[in-house]
Amino acid sequence: MIGYKKVTGEFTLKDKTAIVVGGAGGIGEATARMYAGKGAKVAIVDCKDNCLEVAESIKKDFAVETIGVKCDVTSQESVDQMMAKVLETFGEVNILAAMPGFVDLYRATDIEIANVEKHIAINAVGVFRVCQAVANQMIKQGKGGKIVCITSQADFIAINKHVGYTMSKAALVGMIKVCALEWAEYGINVNGVAPTVVNTYMGEKAWQGKVKTDMIEKIPAHRFAETDEIAAAVLFLSCDEANMITGEDLVVDGGFTIY
Numbered sequence: 001m002i003g004y005k006k007v008t009g010e011f012t013l014k015d016k017t018a019i020v021v022g023g024a025g026g027i028g029e030a031t032a033r034m035y036a037g038k039g040a041k042v043a044i045v046d047c048k049d050n051c052l053e054v055a056e057s058i059k060k061d062f063a064v065e066t067i068g069v070k071c072d073v074t075s076q077e078s079v080d081q082m083m084a085k086v087l088e089t090f091g092e093v094n095i096l097a098a099m100p101g102f103v104d105l106y107r108a109t110d111i112e113i114a115n116v117e118k119h120i121a122i123n124a125v126g127v128f129r130v131c132q133a134v135a136n137q138m139i140k141q142g143k144g145g146k147i148v149c150i151t152s153q154a155d156f157i158a159i160n161k162h163v164g165y166t167m168s169k170a171a172l173v174g175m176i177k178v179c180a181l182e183w184a185e186y187g188i189n190v191n192g193v194a195p196t197v198v199n200t201y202m203g204e205k206a207w208q209g210k211v212k213t214d215m216i217e218k219i220p221a222h223r224f225a226e227t228d229e230i231a232a233a234v235l236f237l238s239c240d241e242a243n244m245i246t247g248e249d250l251v252v253d254g255g256f257t258i259y
Contacts, residue, residue, distance in 0.1 A: 002144065002187050002243055011239045014039035018095035018238070019086055021073065021130050024048040026200040027150060030231035031097050036062035038235065040095065043086045044068045047100070065090070073100045073126030083133050092141050095238045096134040098127045099150035102168075103206055105161040116164040123168035128175050131190070135183055144187025146238045149176055150230070151192035153253050162206075173249050180247030189246040191237045196253035197224045221254030 018035045022028035024046035032042050036058050044055040044066060051068030059066040067089050071082040086093055102122040104115055131147055138145035154162050155169035173192060180190040196219060197207050207215055207224070216222055233252050236242055251257060 002184055002189060002246065005240045005243060007241050009241065011235060011241055012038055013095070013239065016040045016094040017043070017086070017090040017092055018097065019043045019045055019082075019093055019130075019134065020097045020099070021045045021071070021127075022099035022101060022150075023097075024051050024054045024068075027195070027198060027227045027230045027234075028097070028099050029054055030227035031099070031234045032058055033061070034228070034231045034235045035095070035097075035238070036064045036066070038239075039064065041065040041090055043082075043090070043093075045071045045082055047072055073130055074121050076129060079129050079133050083137065087137070092143075093134055093137055094143065094145050096131065096145070096147045097150075097234050097238065098130050098147065100126055100130075101150065103162070103165045105206055106164070107161055108163040111164055116167060119164035119168040120171060123165070124171040124175065127172055128179075131175070131179060135179065135186075135188055138188055139183075139186045142186075145189075146242070147179070147183075147188060147190045148234045148237045149190075149192045150234070151176070151194040151249055153194050153196050153251060153257055155192075155194060155249065157257055176249065177247045184246055189237070189242065191242070191245060191247065192249040193230060193233045193237065194249050194251045194253070195225050195230045196256050198230055199224050199226055219254045219256045220258070223254065225252060225254065 018040045020032040023032045023044040044051045055066040055068035069082045069085050072078040152169040154166045155173045176192045
């Protein structure tokens with residue numbers, strides 16, 4: 001079961017170990033920094049080459065233990081090696097923030113099936129591969145834990161040229177619900193955070209020129225989100241203050257989907 005702990009409002013992660021997949025930039029790095037600021041030991045996991053540099057920077061800024069591990073979430077061997085490294089270093093894992101991401105924009109009539117499969121391989125199956133590995137470790141530890149995945153507003157609304165991305169993110173929401181149901185008995189919360197467009201490399205890739213200005217006009221907040229705003233939602237769902245929340249997809253979209 002997911003037990004009760006007195007809510008203090010401190011949102012502390014002291015003595016916790018967190019894995020941030022996609023942690024070498026964007027929302028992932030912002031999340032890792034928030035975790036570190038709350039006292040967590042952090043593993044920066046990413047397919048990029050700068051994992052070690054980001055980990056060292058966070059260690060210097062927050063005086064917490066960190067490691068950087070390069071990992072390909074489409075490879076079971078790579079994920080297994082990453083888990084072995086984290087456990088060798090920290091001994092356990094208490095939090096997973098899973099946010100690897102891929103987007104490529106085509107109309108549904110034009111997109112190649114291989115491109116759709118790549119979206120699903122990274123954004124859905126790849127995320128599940130990491131969640132499964134971490135959950136099995138959490139179950140073995142017997143202490144429960146928190147798993148938070150980055151989904152998207154595109155998982156429940158239609159956005160032009162996002163068919164591959166939308167398919168993968170909708171699949172991810174289904175995964176979150178089933179895992180939340182099955183893993184609650186082990187004290188594991190599983191949730192998603194669904195952002196609007198965020199000012200990151202991926203956001204810039206998908207939204208430029210007129211489509212960007214048109215999109216901003218449709219958002220009641222009249223701007224895109226910043227990485228720290230999404231990281232704050234991930235932090236909340238990673239803390240004991242969110243113990244009674246599981247299987248949810250928290251929308252952080254400046255009001256875009258209230259229409």
